[in-house]
Amino acid sequence: MSKQSPNVLSPRQMAFRRFVSHKAAVASCVIIGVLTLFVILAPLTARYGVNESVQAPPNSFLTPRAKSWLGTDDIGRDLYSRLIYGVRVSLLIGLASAIISVTLGALVGAIAGFRGGKFDDIMMRVTDLFLAFPFLVTLLVVRNVLGALPWLRPITGDMSSVRFIIVLFGLFGWMGVARIVRGQVLSLKEREFVEAARAVGASRRYIITRHLLPNSVGPIMVALTFSVVGAIIGESTLAFFGYGPQAGDGATSLGILVGAAKGAVQTGYWWLAVFPCLVLIIIALSINFIGDALRDATDPRLDRGV
Amino acid sequence: MFRYILRRVAWSIPTLLIVTFLVYLALRIGTDPVASYKRVNPRASRAKIAEYIDVNGLDPNFVQGYFKWLKNFVTGEWPRSIKGRREVWPALKDAMANTLRLGSAATIVGIFFGLIAGVLAALRPGGKRDVFINTSAFVGISIPPFISAIMFQLLFAVYWQRWFGESLFPTSGVYPAGHTGFDLFLMLKFMALPTLVVAIQIVATYSRYMRSSLLDVLNSDYMRTARSKGISERRVLIKHGMRNALIPVVTIAALDVGSIVGGLIITENIFSYPGMGLYFLKSFGEGDFPLLMPWMVVIVASVLFFNLIADVSYAWLDPRIRLE
Amino acid sequence: MSEKVLEIRDLHVTFDTPSGPLEAVRGVDLDVSAGELLGVVGESGSGKSVSFLAAMGLLPARARVTGSVSLAGEQLIGASAKQMRSIRGRLLSMIFQDPLSALNPVHRIGDQISEMLRSHQDLSGREAEKRAIELLDIVGIPQPGDRARQYPHEFSGGMRQRVVIAIAIANNPKVLIADEPTTALDVTVQAQILEVIERVQERFGTAVVLITHDLGVIARVADRVNVMYAGRNVEQGTIESLFDHPSHPYTRGLLASLPRPGKQRLKPITGFPPNMLNPPSGCAFHTRCEFAADICKGEMPALVGFGDLQTACVRARDLPKNEIFL
Numbered sequence: 022m023s024k025q026s027p028n029v030l031s032p033r034q035m036a037f038r039r040f041v042s043h044k045a046a047v048a049s050c051v052i053i054g055v056l057t058l059f060v061i062l063a064p065l066t067a068r069y070g071v072n073e074s075v076q077a078p079p080n081s082f083l084t085p086r087a088k089s090w091l092g093t094d095d096i097g098r099d100l101y102s103r104l105i106y107g108v109r110v111s112l113l114i115g116l117a118s119a120i121i122s123v124t125l126g127a128l129v130g131a132i133a134g135f136r137g138g139k140f141d142d143i144m145m146r147v148t149d150l151f152l153a154f155p156f157l158v159t160l161l162v163v164r165n166v167l168g169a170l171p172w173l174r175p176i177t178g179d180m181s182s183v184r185f186i187i188v189l190f191g192l193f194g195w196m197g198v199a200r201i202v203r204g205q206v207l208s209l210k211e212r213e214f215v216e217a218a219r220a221v222g223a224s225r226r227y228i229i230t231r232h233l234l235p236n237s238v239g240p241i242m243v244a245l246t247f248s249v250v251g252a253i254i255g256e257s258t259l260a261f262f263g264y265g266p267q268a269g270d271g272a273t274s275l276g277i278l279v280g281a282a283k284g285a286v287q288t289g290y291w292w293l294a295v296f297p298c299l300v301l302i303i304i305a306l307s308i309n310f311i312g313d314a315l316r317d318a319t320d321p322r323l324d325r326g327v
Numbered sequence: 328m329f330r331y332i333l334r335r336v337a338w339s340i341p342t343l344l345i346v347t348f349l350v351y352l353a354l355r356i357g358t359d360p361v362a363s364y365k366r367v368n369p370r371a372s373r374a375k376i377a378e379y380i381d382v383n384g385l386d387p388n389f390v391q392g393y394f395k396w397l398k399n400f401v402t403g404e405w406p407r408s409i410k411g412r413r414e415v416w417p418a419l420k421d422a423m424a425n426t427l428r429l430g431s432a433a434t435i436v437g438i439f440f441g442l443i444a445g446v447l448a449a450l451r452p453g454g455k456r457d458v459f460i461n462t463s464a465f466v467g468i469s470i471p472p473f474i475s476a477i478m479f480q481l482l483f484a485v486y487w488q489r490w491f492g493e494s495l496f497p498t499s500g501v502y503p504a505g506h507t508g509f510d511l512f513l514m515l516k517f518m519a520l521p522t523l524v525v526a527i528q529i530v531a532t533y534s535r536y537m538r539s540s541l542l543d544v545l546n547s548d549y550m551r552t553a554r555s556k557g558i559s560e561r562r563v564l565i566k567h568g569m570r571n572a573l574i575p576v577v578t579i580a581a582l583d584v585g586s587i588v589g590g591l592i593i594t595e596n597i598f599s600y601p602g603m604g605l606y607f608l609k610s611f612g613e614g615d616f617p618l619l620m621p622w623m624v625v626i627v628a629s630v631l632f633f634n635l636i637a638d639v640s641y642a643w644l645d646p647r648i649r650l651e
Numbered sequence: 652m653s654e655k656v657l658e659i660r661d662l663h664v665t666f667d668t669p670s671g672p673l674e675a676v677r678g679v680d681l682d683v684s685a686g687e688l689l690g691v692v693g694e695s696g697s698g699k700s701v702s703f704l705a706a707m708g709l710l711p712a713r714a715r716v717t718g719s720v721s722l723a724g725e726q727l728i729g730a731s732a733k734q735m736r737s738i739r740g741r742l743l744s745m746i747f748q749d750p751l752s753a754l755n756p757v758h759r760i761g762d763q764i765s766e767m768l769r770s771h772q773d774l775s776g777r778e779a780e781k782r783a784i785e786l787l788d789i790v791g792i793p794q795p796g797d798r799a800r801q802y803p804h805e806f807s808g809g810m811r812q813r814v815v816i817a818i819a820i821a822n823n824p825k826v827l828i829a830d831e832p833t834t835a836l837d838v839t840v841q842a843q844i845l846e847v848i849e850r851v852q853e854r855f856g857t858a859v860v861l862i863t864h865d866l867g868v869i870a871r872v873a874d875r876v877n878v879m880y881a882g883r884n885v886e887q888g889t890i891e892s893l894f895d896h897p898s899h900p901y902t903r904g905l906l907a908s909l910p911r912p913g914k915q916r917l918k919p920i921t922g923f924p925p926n927m928l929n930p931p932s933g934c935a936f937h938t939r940c941e942f943a944a945d946i947c948k949g950e951m952p953a954l955v956g957f958g959d960l961q962t963a964c965v966r967a968r969d970l971p972k973n974e975i976f977l
Contacts, residue, residue, distance in 0.1 A: 038669065042669070045462065045465075149582070149634070150342075150346065150630065150634075152582075152585065153582055153585040153630045153633070154626070154627075154630060155585050155588040155589040155592060156585065156586060156589040157589050157592050157593060158588075158626065162353045163353070163357075164357075165356075165357030166356050168357075169356050169357055169359070257471065257473075258473060261473050262593075262596065282477055283477065283597075289485065294477055294478075294481060298474045298478070301471070301474065302466075302469055302470050302474065305469035305471075306469035309465055309468065309469050548749055548752035549752060549753055549754055549755040549756070551747065551753075552753045552754065552815070554709055555739055556739065556740040556744075556766060556818070557737060557738065557739035557740035557741060557771065558736070558766065558770045559736065566758075567755050570757050570758075571755070571756070571757055644757070645757060646756065646757060647804045
């Protein structure tokens, strides 16, 4: 047989090339990488403790300066240090809840797409309705219901805990993922290799786990990135309206910090509004870019002549 | 077509019943209406509480309670709010009118500019213009509405006033305090910032929908057939390209009402704009069951309505879909 | 020989790809005479479709086209967009491979034909509609009046291909390019579509270029054949001479791999089509040719008269005669 020319790339190499050609995504990877490193090494990178007072009242609001790079808040805590601890919690919320929702969604979507019929119809109707409902309303109502069911307490933890938020977004985000995976499975189902597997008598479970899910890795990865963004923004939205995790024991999250911005606007403490919001936007933007590049990279159909 | 619509409308009634029952359940479990009533009215007599439970259908048996609530709701015997015993319908009606105004202004502005941006981006994929529009759209969807709202308030009101002595746009309400009657100019001025906040989200979302939909169409074989006919590029784009590219976008638009209302809730709250969003957050915070249930019915009904619009417009635009 | 309507000289097409420039067409010379049916054969990637898409001016902007294509005396390469629009669909039109996606799903069949008519002729809507129905009748669609009001999804694949043909011949073009018109269709339908194309050619005197990878199709309908390999034409001649005594080893290979009654074994061409990002030097076929010698790696061979064929093979005279039928 003729030897392969060096110019011919494997699909994986091509996907990697396409990803790397998305410059914004590469920059985003660097940003998220640095941020993650900063956050993991929090005790080293933060200058003060989460709850440590840098400046005693009455003049507790310091503008950004050498002593406190990004200024201090109403009780004199260093905003830079608090941001590091806050991002740590937010990234954890984003990642953990995204993993839950993607696992759930991928399974439901794969089964719905593969089995079709009544199950599929009902699943998709429910998903449609749920997604068509205003996001914040559903989130608040579901949050209250989860919190009011005492037998869920061992799983969800206290309503104001970080764990509760993770479970909430985990349960919340699966529908979008299910829809994406279902679509992918529907188109894969008709492909020859699945037909072949079916023809040799492979079980349904084998086909789903060995053929359908591995071939949906691209869309699932994309869904994962968007779930992470969704959970991080969702958490800060909840916190902004006072329904987020409570800052007990000085624990903080990006949402709590952004929530404090509401009061800071009118009084002119701009740094308390600008820096947390900026960090949130940068994180959301970076992950969105990565997701977009992943989608372009893993979908060979979209050769957009770039 | 007509029979299809009729059948869909007929079907939406049981759906409405099921969904409102679920909402009833969720609110009963999630907000505990009786406890909220007692909290707001600590000195209410036993008889008052019993009456409250009765008119709202808050029986211990959820199914019985739901049907009692439903009967009162359908016959127009709406209970009053738990705080201040206000009538619900006038409040809900005003909120609906205000939100409809803000929502349609933002949607029209947003979809118009979003579609134009999407088309401009798709015509030269990978070009400078495309990169600019695409990046802006990404920035747009990455900024949560509450952040852009705060930033606009900070810029156009707080700092504008500090720099120029007067704020450029007001940041709360529909009219200044004490104003009566209708004043279009004043109203538009008050609506400007909240409209902008919601419209930015819509522009960002729809430019991306339009771009990817049009790109799919531009790469399709029938576009090549159209070009091979020797007709003008403009005609190829509008008659063959846009017509096909709009099909998925219109469908998504009608299904997207939920997310637009979601954005409105957040925006209204920050701008103290007395619409459906502010109404919801206030009554939800107080656990005001008599105010919440009719609000939910309106939302569920409009979601179902726009779902129907989506299906019908899809069928109308795409001859491949057969309705019967 | 009758007058030439389409003359292609030294046509080159290069695409810029992420892995570097790809020269899909590397100096093609080709003539189409009025009223003839020319078959163009080659494997996928041989540049046969790209050459004619270049003539139509339908390649994407990232393709660079040089050389000369003249249609009834008019130069098409480098012509303005406006000139090309007036030629496309009037003098030169094209049928595409996949009839399922070649028609716009949201417009009625009749309107899609009328659009072609009205873009080049001054017709009222009603006249165009009437003419569209006639055209549907010509390509053999029953109840053309009713069918004109239907949408593409209501037609079968074969019927849709007839519609595509009706659109292509609407303005009675001088040259009709059919790019793999039967590949996506069932075998029984293939024969019908070929018949329609032949009928059109005879009735209107249209010159037809039939692009295909299927020598069987060529054998059935073509007057002359042009064989392409790796962006070059390697052999051309009349259908009889090419099938009787092919000279180029590639053509021989193609014929040897064709099933025939009484033949015991098919003999496939070994190896794979060349990678066009980095094509072999000299005669691109030398990597797969059983007669290859060192001289084949040197210069690209030009078409040279060889009996009644034109062959681009420097060793053509040294080869054993017609061993393929032995």
